[in-house]
Amino acid sequence: MKTQYLGVKFFPVAVLGVGIYCSGLLQAQTSPLDTTTFVVMGEGLAAGMANFGLSTTVQTGSFPALVAAQLKTAFPQPLIQPPGIGDVVGYPMREAILPVYPQGTVRVFQSQPNPNDDAPTVFVLNLSIPGLKLADSVLMRPVPPIIQQKNMKQTVVNMILGFPQLFFQRPVPLWTQFDYAKAMFPTLSLVELGFYEALDAAVAGDPTRMPDPAAFAATYGTVVRGLRDLQAQVIVTTIPNPFDTAYFATPDIAASVVATSPFILTAGYHITGQDYITRNGMQAISSQFWKRTLGPLPAGSVVTAAVAADITSRINALNAQIVSAAKANNAVVYDLNAFFRKLRVSGMQVGTRTVTADYLGGFYSLDAVYPGTTGHALIANDLLSFINQTYKTSFPTVNVQAIAAADPVMSYQKPAGGSFGARMLGLDINEP
């Protein structure tokens, strides 16, 4: 890390300024939407988290970045060098050890004519942080040292909200995500928060991990009101249901991923057709299939239909609070949950291919929770359509096919050829 370099690096900011007094002239404001400063408060989905970390791989093609490009507005992001940072949903928390090969500065420094001038952006407008919960957005702020080995979440907060602020020689504000968003004085804000709470509860199969709707509503109201008080247009997104993501698959869907029949899964693992097998569960099953020995699945492999229904109900309650907070503060609601639901039910067409919500279905990256760039492009276009409809604008949509052509996620394939049958797996059951 070029820590010593940074304090000197940004000093020239303090000696800028000549000829400010002359008035500049621009075109008249014709749209009711001012896109000058577009700020996004979100968690991993809006950050561009994918596969096994947050990195430029998907950050540059995240749906907020794609929307910003279509709005032709500045959207500096806290770009992270691959392989990225952040914990992966469903896996144990990792120690924060940075940089790791092949990283150098971890945060990407923008190239300048003189290499010694390369620097990261001082402010970012995509403030989304993988693993961030709504309550964190108003409480967590950067804390030195920037890398906290035992606390990946704090490290990610530091790298996004506190870089390069933690390196300045003069004291500068260390903002929470919410404070940061307000400080950027947005004209348009997007709030994508609450998804991580739902993921956390769903992956743990524990409905009690969902936040209390009243407390959630209070904090959400604070955030939306704080942004609206700046006269920003605020778009809030509903919380997608994790059971619509590829992380959770019914036996019917999981069977196509692990190359067997739904019956083998329900009979072999004593689950119902309405239960959900998780990504980790599918990986465990695949491993057992290759070993030709079925055994108990590790914890977190299956979420029962009853638990899923309970969590879904709680998500719906939070979404009702989001809609209510938006209405109370004159914000607008983009139904991201409906988008994910639509994808799960009918898939989406990209060229000649139907992208589905299944694992390896072309939408989700290998973490099964967050999309690849094609998925982000589809979200971006849906959001752009919403913006155009809501604000009577005509921003162009993204060329999804062009993005899909370069997206490795679109190359993922479910197993083809033969499938694992009862006899092959040594099961003493009669397949229908």
Next chain:
Amino acid sequence: MPGPAGARILALVALLTAGSLSCFGSAFSIAELGARAAGMGTAFIGVADDGSALYYNPAGIAFQPGKHMEMDSLVVVGLFRFTPSATPVGQVVPANGYSQSIKPHFIPVASMYMTAQMSDKLTFGFGIFTPFGLSANSTNFHDGDPNLTKFVGRFAGTRARLEQFWFQPTLAYKVSKNAAIAVGPAFVHTHLMLEQSILNPKGDGLVFGRQAANTLFPGVPKEQAAAVISRLLPEGRSRVAGTADTVGFSVGFLYKDEGSKTNVGLTFRSAITSHLKGKASFAFGNDYPLQQYIGSDFLTNAFPNQNITGSFTTPATYGIGLSNSSVHKMRISFDFRMQDYKRFSSVPLNFGINETNKKNVALPAEQRLAFNFKNSYHYAVGVERTLSEDLTVRLGYLRDLSPVPDQSVGPLFPDANRNSFTIGATKKRNGKDYTMFYEAMVFEHRTTDVAANSNLYTNGLYHNFAHLAGMALRFDMPAMPKLMKKH
């Protein structure tokens, strides 16, 4: 040297005039400087038979025997309203638009005239009056208020004050029984103050934004980055104020044809270029996101308070007037006046401490405020009817074509063409004339749409009206000691 009573009178007059605020007329002209003239729609060049002749047509005093003192006062209540046609997104605009009413609402303007016949041919006069003045105030906010609740056109100006006092001794000479000429050199004192908000995110703030773009947002397109950065700056306010003393003059001619009972008058008042000396001061909010990055003294260093110089030009006035009193007990008058406001193209301000001689200063050596006025024209007609020996009544109409081009219509000059309707009366009592008038000044609605002003947010509908009322006291100078003793 005036005697004790005269000194008290002069002190009173000086107090009145010094305390006056001027505010009216075409752009910043004031035409209602005589109550009697104002009652006749200001058509007075061909009449010029009271003390205000020193303003309307100084040759008129040649036909005023004896010694007279006259004090005129005028009160203006301006009702200005502006409804912008475009605003920043989220701007809070009052339901009926912004009120630009002058504060205080009642603006007094006072004038004093004195004439003394020296001989059959020579008459001396002295007048103190304010032919130019302005008082505009669109400040509906405190600096700490949310930006989007503040007056939307504040970057084009929030307050302006102009007062130009003419101290004009005059000599009038009868070249014949029916014709006179006059010349009045004048000492002219001018005070000007302009205030506006600065660091407009869509204007001057962008300049800073462009300079900081690559440092704060490397890799982001410059204009996009500049637009974001300009919103991270605080709004500031600049105030420039200065005074100047200079000289001008008025000349007049009046011919009275006894046969036709018709008068013809000509008048000219010189243009004045006031070389102002004063101060420029700047203030900024102290709670903004960039403050700790650029340093708390950055903006105060960039905009240092300092002495300034500048110049301000007021136009010359050319006028011709006719009056006729052949109809029984009635006088009809007509004036045409032109003011060459084309001279008022810009106001240059010179900063001694500027970007060329001090590091990190953002001020240019010269800042030129462009106005590009055009000439203005007044057409006035008035009627005066004597009802009895001691009562005279008047009616008048004034058509005033504004010199302010669309580009300069804004908070400093919310001007438009005007139609004014006046009434007035004079009552004589104990050898003194008490005169009153009222004027309803109807501004034409004016809608501006100037592309260059789109980011100053001064385009929109200007909807104005003004009430003017005044009174005057005129008396013979010999009566003065008695008056003072009585009171």
